[in-house]
Amino acid sequence: MSRYLITSAIPYINGIKHLGNLVGSQLPADLYARYLRQRGHEVMFLCATDEHGTPAELAAAKAQQPVAEYCAEMHKVQKGLSDGFRLSFDKFGRSSSPQNRELTQHFAGRLYDAGLIEEVTERQVYSQDDGRFLPDRYIEGTCPNCGYDKARGDQCENCTKQLDPTDLIDPKSAISGSTELEVRETKHLYLRQSAMRDELNAWIDEKADWPVLTTSIAKKWLNDGDGLRDRGITRDLDWGVPVKRGDAPWPGMEGKVFYVWFDAPIEYIASAREWAEEKGLDDAAWQRWWRTDKGAEDVRYVQFMGKDNVPFHTLSFPATIMGSGEPWKLVDYIKSFNYLNYDGGQFSTSQGRGVFMDQALSILPADYWRWWLLSHAPESGDAEFTWENFQQSVNKDLADVLGNFVSRVTKFCRSKFGTEIPSGGSYGQAETDLIEELTRRVRAYETHMDNIDIRKAAMELRATWVAGNEYLQSTAPWAAYKEDPDRAAAIVRLSLNLIRVYAVLSHPFIPDAADQMLAAMHCADDSWPDDIAAALDVLPAGHAFDVPDVLFRKITDDERDDWQARFSGVRD
RNA sequence: GGGCCUGUAGCUCAAUUGGUUAGAGCAGAGCGCUCAUAACGCUUUGGUUGGGGGUUCAAGUCCCUCCGGGCCUACCA
Numbered sequence: 001m002s003r004y005l006i007t008s009a010i011p012y013i014n015g016i017k018h019l020g021n022l023v024g025s026q027l028p029a030d031l032y033a034r035y036l037r038q039r040g041h042e043v044m045f046l047c048a049t050d051e052h053g054t055p056a057e058l059a060a061a062k063a064q065q066p067v068a069e070y071c072a073e074m075h076k077v078q079k080g081l082s083d084g085f086r087l088s089f090d091k092f093g094r095s096s097s098p099q100n101r102e103l104t105q106h107f108a109g110r111l112y113d114a115g116l117i118e119e120v121t122e123r124q125v126y127s128q129d130d131g132r133f134l135p136d137r138y139i140e141g142t143c144p145n146c147g148y149d150k151a152r153g154d155q156c157e158n159c160t161k162q163l164d165p166t167d168l169i170d171p172k173s174a175i176s177g178s179t180e181l182e183v184r185e186t187k188h189l190y191l192r193q194s195a196m197r198d199e200l201n202a203w204i205d206e207k208a209d210w211p212v213l214t215t216s217i218a219k220k221w222l223n224d225g226d227g228l229r230d231r232g233i234t235r236d237l238d239w240g241v242p243v244k245r246g247d248a249p250w251p252g253m254e255g256k257v258f259y260v261w262f263d264a265p266i267e268y269i270a271s272a273r274e275w276a277e278e279k280g281l282d283d284a285a286w287q288r289w290w291r292t293d294k295g296a297e298d299v300r301y302v303q304f305m306g307k308d309n310v311p312f313h314t315l316s317f318p319a320t321i322m323g324s325g326e327p328w329k330l331v332d333y334i335k336s337f338n339y340l341n342y343d344g345g346q347f348s349t350s351q352g353r354g355v356f357m358d359q360a361l362s363i364l365p366a367d368y369w370r371w372w373l374l375s376h377a378p379e380s381g382d383a384e385f386t387w388e389n390f391q392q393s394v395n396k397d398l399a400d401v402l403g404n405f406v407s408r409v410t411k412f413c414r415s416k417f418g419t420e421i422p423s424g425g426s427y428g429q430a431e432t433d434l435i436e437e438l439t440r441r442v443r444a445y446e447t448h449m450d451n452i453d454i455r456k457a458a459m460e461l462r463a464t465w466v467a468g469n470e471y472l473q474s475t476a477p478w479a480a481y482k483e484d485p486d487r488a489a490a491i492v493r494l495s496l497n498l499i500r501v502y503a504v505l506s507h508p509f510i511p512d513a514a515d516q517m518l519a520a521m522h523c524a525d526d527s528w529p530d531d532i533a534a535a536l537d538v539l540p541a542g543h544a545f546d547v548p549d550v551l552f553r554k555i556t557d558d559e560r561d562d563w564q565a566r567f568s569g570v571r572d
Numbered sequence: 573g574g575g576c577c578u579g580u581a582g583c584u585c586a587a588u589u590g591g592u593u594a595g596a597g598c599a600g601a602g603c604g605c606u607c608a609u610a611a612c613g614c615u616u617u618g619g620u621u622g623g624g625g626g627u628u629c630a631a632g633u634c635c636c637u638c639c640g641g642g643c644c645u646a647c648c649a
């Protein structure tokens with residue numbers, strides 16, 4: 001048994017996430033966590049909401065709520081949806097927690113002591129009417145290069161030229177439209193990442209087994225131009241972790257907060273602490289996952305994220321940890337994902353284009369989404385969701401191949417032998433062949449799951465389902481029953497046991513259906529089939545079972561057309 | 573502009589890192605079965621691997637070039 005620490009990129013607080021966000025981190029992380037638990041490993045699976053920053057303040061203002069109240073409410077909503085998708089977090093924390101505040105301030109203090117924090121006075125745009133400094137992209141104006149009148153302060157979307165907000169002609173606030181802007185001096189803290197460039201480079205170089213997507217992004221940032229640049233880690237905002245050195249005040253930084261990208265990854269650690277405190281456990285309980293001097297030296301730490309999050313996880317956060325000089329656990333493996341597109345374009349939170357988590361659950365159970373999303377995870381490149389593909393995959397894989405197998409076996413048994421596992425008959429070559437094939441396939445499935453090759457794992461799992469249908473077709477118990485009922489009984493006995501094995505193997509992908517299958521078999525034994533022959537012998541003759549309801553109903557053409565029309569436009 | 577990824581059957585993806593005749597699933601066609609959610613099984617049609625050039629005994633894989641798609645480019649998170 002090993003110990004695995006698993007974190008999923010933490011979703012931002014300002015709204016409900018779409019399926020692209022879900023498949024880019026939380027869902028694959030859950031698959032991996034569930035699998036490892038089933039294999040008998042000790043797992044700590046953490047996630048949280050990322051609650052600080054300008055967009056959270058603006059979203060709260062739009063909702064006419066105090067930002068703390070807004071975040072508390074949205075956290076509950078996101079927690080409810082993650083439960084709905086059966087994401088099995090040990091703790092779904094909040095980056096606004098007291099635990100994170102203390103840890104963030106602690107890291108800042110350590111980095112300051114190590115000489116890795118620099119105070120920089122810079123000039124930023126302040127909006128009088130908004131009463132706040134504006135991030136570059138919240139300033140709009142006319143592009144000095146191409147004349148586009150909706151250019152943003154960081155870049156012109158029309159001609160792609162990178163801009164400084166002061167370059168804009170007729171600049172105005174993108175929030176209020178106000179033109180009452182002025183440039184003010186303000187002091188900020190910078191994390192001296194550049195001082196750790198060699199250390200980070202050497203560390204990334206060790207990670208030859210990481211996805212190319214992960215290492216190439218890290219190397220680019222490390223070596224592009226003048227190399228890794230220092231990064232501002234504070235902002236002039238109200239909502240966030242107040243700037244302190246540990247628990248001591250930070251002279252000159254009063255009224256400022258840490259930048260979300262400084263405190264957000266620290267929440268990975270803080271959520272473990274939230275978990276421990278919630279359970280009434282002592283510090284040692286969470287430190288054994290996070291401190292290599294307190295038990296975490298044998299922990300394997302795996303992070304899941306979309307490609308947009310890679311720089312922060314390969315550079316900024318490791319720099320924070322390394323720079324602290326304390327033995328915090330560094331990530332061992334980063335699994336990153338490309339994007340999931342929606343029907344020919346991008347999912348868009350702002351335009352409401354695509355399917356969002358709440359909408360998805362309102363039309364179909366979580367397992368449908370889990371199966372399609374995971375079996376099409378954007379691992380090697382961007383992937384695309386279409387309703388036709390979704391309907392075909394789900395109907396074929398879940399309803400026809402798996403669901404129908406359960407249905408045909410249980411119903412056949414009920415009609416010929418009743419709802420107890422029949423006795424009599426013996427196994428022959430067909431059973432030997434099936435066990436041989438399943439053994440080979442389950443071992444391959446394990447390899448793919450161990451490697452977090454998600455699409456390959458899904459294909460192999462599906463192949464084990466197909467093997468059951470092939471077995472039934474070749475042994476034809478309905479025909480055998482007429483000549484030799486004992487032989488039919490043996491076939492059915494094995495097939496009913498196969499349902500239990502499928503439930504166990506399928507559980508990481510489709511946990512609800514797996515539970516229904518186990519419940520129908522009146523069985524609580526969900527132990528992993530290390531030995532297929534033995535696993536197919538768990539349910540003895542005479543053991544009662546139920547014929548379950550249809551596990552997966554099919555998606556009709558009318559539903560597909562209806563949904564396609566409903567989700568193409570703007571979210572209401 | 574720079575960097576990275578990508579282009580393989582109608583669709584979604586593989587191809588043990590340069591090694592036999594490029595494979596699966598879906599869709600299509602044919603046959604079989606009748607236990608089952610009109611489900612299942614078997615067989616089968618589809619490919620000048622985006623175009624062109626090069627290296628090599630050997631190229632989907634390496635190099636050059638052109639064409640297409642995507643991402644990143646540090647103040648969105």
